[in-house]
Amino acid sequence: MEKESHLYATCSAACPVHTDTREYVRRISTGDYEGALDVLLEVNPFSSVCGRICHHPCESQCRRQVIDAPVGLRLLKRFVVENTREYRIQRRKKVEPVLGRKIAVIGSGPSGLTAARDLAMLGYKVTVFEKDSMLGGMLAHAIPRYRLPVDALQEDIDDILALGIESRLNCEVGKDVSFKDLRKEYDAILIAVGLAESHSLPIPGIGSDGILLGIPFLWDVANGSPPTLGDRVMVIGGGNVAIDVARAAKRLGPSQVIMACLESREEMPAWKWEIEEAEEEGISIMNSWGPKAILEQNGKTTGIEFKRCTRVFDENKRFNPQYDESVTTSLDVDSVILTIGQKANLDFLKETTVGVDRGRLICDRESCTATERGVFVSGEVMTGPGSAIQAVATGHDVARAIHHYLETGETLKLPQESIETIGELPAQTAARARKFDHIDVRLTDASQRIKDFSPIEPGYTEAQALSEARRCLACGTGAVLAPSAQCAGCLTCVRICPYGVATVERTASMPAQECLTCGLCAAECPAAGVALARFATNRVKETLESILTDCSAEKIQRPLVVSYCCLYEATSRKYLREQTRSEIEETGILRVMVPCVGRLGSIDLVSPFELGADRVSIIACHETGCLYTGAEELLERRIQQARRFLDEIGVGGESLQFFRTHTSAEESWPQFWRESKEDLRATSAA
Amino acid sequence: MIVADPKPFQEVRGFLENYRKILILGCGTCVTVCLSGGEAQAELLASGLRIAFKKDGKEVTVLEDTVQRQCEQEFVTPVLERVKKEGIDAVVTLACGVGVNFLSDRIGAVPVFPGVNTTFYGGNVEAGLWSEMCAGCGECITYLTGGICPIARCSKHLLNGPCGGSEKGMCEVDPKNTECVWQLIYDRMKLLGRLDEMRNLLPMKDWRPAMDGGVRRTVREHIYRLSYKSQT
Ligand SMILES: Cc1cc2nc3c(=O)[nH]c(=O)nc-3n(C[C@H](O)[C@H](O)[C@H](O)COP(=O)(O)OP(=O)(O)OC[C@H]3O[C@@H](n4cnc5c(N)ncnc54)[C@H](O)[C@@H]3O)c2cc1C
Numbered sequence: 021m022e023k024e025s026h027l028y029a030t031c032s033a034a035c036p037v038h039t040d041t042r043e044y045v046r047r048i049s050t051g052d053y054e055g056a057l058d059v060l061l062e063v064n065p066f067s068s069v070c071g072r073i074c075h076h077p078c079e080s081q082c083r084r085q086v087i088d089a090p091v092g093l094r095l096l097k098r099f100v101v102e103n104t105r106e107y108r109i110q111r112r113k114k115v116e117p118v119l120g121r122k123i124a125v126i127g128s129g130p131s132g133l134t135a136a137r138d139l140a141m142l143g144y145k146v147t148v149f150e151k152d153s154m155l156g157g158m159l160a161h162a163i164p165r166y167r168l169p170v171d172a173l174q175e176d177i178d179d180i181l182a183l184g185i186e187s188r189l190n191c192e193v194g195k196d197v198s199f200k201d202l203r204k205e206y207d208a209i210l211i212a213v214g215l216a217e218s219h220s221l222p223i224p225g226i227g228s229d230g231i232l233l234g235i236p237f238l239w240d241v242a243n244g245s246p247p248t249l250g251d252r253v254m255v256i257g258g259g260n261v262a263i264d265v266a267r268a269a270k271r272l273g274p275s276q277v278i279m280a281c282l283e284s285r286e287e288m289p290a291w292k293w294e295i296e297e298a299e300e301e302g303i304s305i306m307n308s309w310g311p312k313a314i315l316e317q318n319g320k321t322t323g324i325e326f327k328r329c330t331r332v333f334d335e336n337k338r339f340n341p342q343y344d345e346s347v348t349t350s351l352d353v354d355s356v357i358l359t360i361g362q363k364a365n366l367d368f369l370k371e372t373t374v375g376v377d378r379g380r381l382i383c384d385r386e387s388c389t390a391t392e393r394g395v396f397v398s399g400e401v402m403t404g405p406g407s408a409i410q411a412v413a414t415g416h417d418v419a420r421a422i423h424h425y426l427e428t429g430e431t432l433k434l435p436q437e438s439i440e441t442i443g444e445l446p447a448q449t450a451a452r453a454r455k456f457d458h459i460d461v462r463l464t465d466a467s468q469r470i471k472d473f474s475p476i477e478p479g480y481t482e483a484q485a486l487s488e489a490r491r492c493l494a495c496g497t498g499a500v501l502a503p504s505a506q507c508a509g510c511l512t513c514v515r516i517c518p519y520g521v522a523t524v525e526r527t528a529s530m531p532a533q534e535c536l537t538c539g540l541c542a543a544e545c546p547a548a549g550v551a552l553a554r555f556a557t558n559r560v561k562e563t564l565e566s567i568l569t570d571c572s573a574e575k576i577q578r579p580l581v582v583s584y585c586c587l588y589e590a591t592s593r594k595y596l597r598e599q600t601r602s603e604i605e606e607t608g609i610l611r612v613m614v615p616c617v618g619r620l621g622s623i624d625l626v627s628p629f630e631l632g633a634d635r636v637s638i639i640a641c642h643e644t645g646c647l648y649t650g651a652e653e654l655l656e657r658r659i660q661q662a663r664r665f666l667d668e669i670g671v672g673g674e675s676l677q678f679f680r681t682h683t684s685a686e687e688s689w690p691q692f693w694r695e696s697k698e699d700l701r702a703t704s705a706a
Numbered sequence: 707m708i709v710a711d712p713k714p715f716q717e718v719r720g721f722l723e724n725y726r727k728i729l730i731l732g733c734g735t736c737v738t739v740c741l742s743g744g745e746a747q748a749e750l751l752a753s754g755l756r757i758a759f760k761k762d763g764k765e766v767t768v769l770e771d772t773v774q775r776q777c778e779q780e781f782v783t784p785v786l787e788r789v790k791k792e793g794i795d796a797v798v799t800l801a802c803g804v805g806v807n808f809l810s811d812r813i814g815a816v817p818v819f820p821g822v823n824t825t826f827y828g829g830n831v832e833a834g835l836w837s838e839m840c841a842g843c844g845e846c847i848t849y850l851t852g853g854i855c856p857i858a859r860c861s862k863h864l865l866n867g868p869c870g871g872s873e874k875g876m877c878e879v880d881p882k883n884t885e886c887v888w889q890l891i892y893d894r895m896k897l898l899g900r901l902d903e904m905r906n907l908l909p910m911k912d913w914r915p916a917m918d919g920g921v922r923r924t925v926r927e928h929i930y931r932l933s934y935k936s937q938t
Pocket of ligand 1: 128152
């Protein structure tokens with residue numbers, strides 16, 4: 021057990037900040053959205069942003085995809101954030117800068133603000149310098165609003181600022197305040213200025229009217245003062261930024277937006293889904309063309325000429341485009357937006373001793389340091405173009421490095437992470453698992469969404485989120501043999517495991533890599549020696565006991581029904597919420613939510629009677645709903661067996677009832693509970 | 707292995723009329739494997755007893771425990787100590803009959819009751835099904851019968867079968883579930899190319915190594931009563 025818990029699930033391993041995905045998803049499925057938020061915020065202060073725009077490496081590595089499709093983790097994250105707003109405000113607290121040391125952060129992108137947060141939490145006095153009028157870096161200024169609305173970003177930023185971080189807006193280092201002055205005033209400086217400038221192209225005609233650069237273009241669009249575009253717009257570039265530029269341009273009303281890039285369709289660096297969405301919006305893409313010249317008349321752009329790009333990368337996979345100059349094409353266009361890469365503006369370091377080499381900041385990634393003592397670096401200015409969550413990760417790293425430096429005066433070499441994951445889900449295990457449709461949301465219709473910058477993606481409803489959350493395989497939290505178990509190697513687990521996972525070599529073993537956490541072996545183990553690492557049901561009796569000792573026996577509205585309900589069937593938080601003592605007393609119904617009632621062992625079916633229950637009612641999920649192969653059959657047989665036993669001991673097998681949800685939990689469960697209560701009265705009257 | 711079935715609940719309940727503190731003792735080997743007396747079964751029986759006693763308005767404490775094998779001194783000793791220390795006044799063991807005896811021999815004035823009926827030495831034929839395969843007769847004759855035991859597996863324990871009750875390969879005692887062992891032996895001898903041996907009558911069996919010869923014991927001289935062990 022100890023060993024397994026060190027293993028990362030592949031989703032968490034893939035996340036640059038190693039969000040404990042399984043845990044927040046588990047909390048969602050139990051209705052504990054606040055708890056889920058705690059898990060998210062622990063490592064990711066930009067949870068709201070990431071719920072909207074993260075490129076979700078977690079999903080790309082989700083082991084569920086070999087069964088059907090990955091779990092919609094990004095939208096689950098968004099769901100959590102959107103449903104815990106008040107709680108998020110409540111949990112804020114200011115941290116007094118007790119350490120007395122001062123840190124200046126230059127740039128308020130995700131990495132700068134993450135570092136600021138971590139350092140403020142440690143007790144440092146942090147001031148963030150931002151040249152723009154708004155905090156957030158590219159999140160605030162480049163990512164178009166239809167993907168990331170201002171409010172979604174603001175939530176994260178408000179949270180961070182609440183720690184007591186000072187921010188100086190409209191304050192450009194190098195212009196409004198000098199780097200040297202900061203050096204004098206602050207004990208450490210973090211350069212987190214990102215890559216705010218776009219590269220241009222040295223081709224004929226580039227100086228003509230109608231040529232724009234991608235990042236400034238987006239910046240202006242985001243700030244509500246978009247430049248005037250001609251009617252036919254050409255966007256040069258094939259990355260995600262280019263897609264954003266093209267889609268933003270489309271929303272400004274030109275009749276044509278065309279993208280052209282060196283790469284073939286397959287080589288395009290933009291995410292597949294981004295490309296598809298762009299095409300839906302009527303943006304066409306010309307692949308394998310390189311710009312040759314801008315065509316102009318009287319200084320005004322009239323068109324663009326391309327040459328065939330025959331190869332983008334060389335044998336060493338380095339960017340090294342080759343062209344066939346004899347194959348050309350030209351198009352009439354009025355505006356061209358260049359989105360072919362970004363660079364940092366490091367002019368503010370000109371008069372300083374901080375090392376810059378050909379426009380690049382010299383830095384050591386392992387220690388997040390620049391060439392001068394006390395000057396640190398994080399985010400894209402260090403890593404090159406990446407993702408928001410990666411920038412957050414470097415923010416955490418640099419905060420550690422700065423803290424170490426301020427405490428010891430020494431440079432911290434960040435330890436190389438060695439991440440051991442539980443590995444892939446073997447195909448033969450996946451083949452035996454049940455398929456469950458991934459819940460997708462429908463984007464606004466393309467014809468509608470190009471009209472303005474309104475958000476195009478709806479979030480999950482509660483029912484959708486709960487339904488998607490249960491698709492999580494909870495990888496690596498499955499069955500484990502307790503060290504004290506008297507495993508006789510009886511093979512019961514091997515015989516009932518629906519996925520062929522359990523084996524016996526002297527004693528039972530359920531390899532974490534394969535176990536799909538159905539819990540059936542735990543329910544059937546004759547030695548009561550198997551438990552689930554998480555989501556365990558082997559303490560049901562203790563739980564019931566503690567709830568019932570809290571209630572006063574006389575007050576309970578008899579008959580007392582202990583109702584085991586399928587946690588995964590709930591479509592709202594209504595039944596997931598813990599009941600109050602008086603609720604149990606007044607209704608005479610004690611709900612126990614179980615992540616699949618198939619996990620209940622015989623003892624769980626019988627022991628409630630020992631604790632004073634008059635009836636046990638098991639409510640399974642919908643006919644087609646059970647996640648786990650075989651769970652229904654095993655449970656039904658176990659119920660038959662328990663009924664015979666209850667007959668024998670004089671309780672009566674009919675006191676153990678079994679229901680299957682129809683329609684929804686909200687509709688059918690109360691009806692089952694009524695039935696349970698009435699039935700008993702009928703029997704006791706007779 | 708030894709196979710056992712849980713005794714009817716009321717029978718066990720009946721043993722316990724006059725006790726106040728009862729220990730249900732599971733066994734971690736054979737009865738765990740045949741799903742009749744392991745830890746899970748001990749928990750279940752204990753729970754059932756608590757419910758039944760409560761229903762009858764009796765104040766009885768029912769405790770539960772499980773040891774790896776109730777047929778070993780070292781495994782049983784801690785339970786004996788527990789019984790003494792906690793003032794347990796009756797034990798229900800879910801081990802085979804060996805466990806009942808083994809405990810009774812050592813436990814002093816506390817009664818030990820069987821919670822299961824020990825049925826046979828058998829094998830797990832398929833998940834959930836055990837079948838008798840050995841009678842523990844003390845002198846194995848299966849070398850004569852193709853490795854298949856007529857004593858354990860013939861309803862009449864015939865040494866020279868089959869009898870007239872063998873029909874289409876099944877035994878008349880339970881034609882649905884029980885194969886005629888002599889049919890099995892015949893088929894197997896054929897497979898082994900030894901069919902002609904079936905012309906020979908099996909000799910009379912010496913039953914002295916079986917129950918008839920008195921209580922059986924086995925000594926392994928190489929570790930029995932080591933002198934250096936008795937000194938310490
Ligand atoms: C168009 C676009 C779309 C993107 N889409 C996604 C996406 O969908 N998903 C995703 O995960 N990532 C996306 N990214 C990447 C993500 O935005 C970046 O990885 C991230 O913002 C980098 O953070 P950072 O902290 O390094 O710097 P930045 O976010 O670039 O922030 C740097 C800040 O420093 C300020 N600054 C610079 N110089 C000075 C100075 N001298 N004085 C004061 N302030 C200064 C800038 O004004 C800026 O606010 C996108 C990026 C772009 C450009």
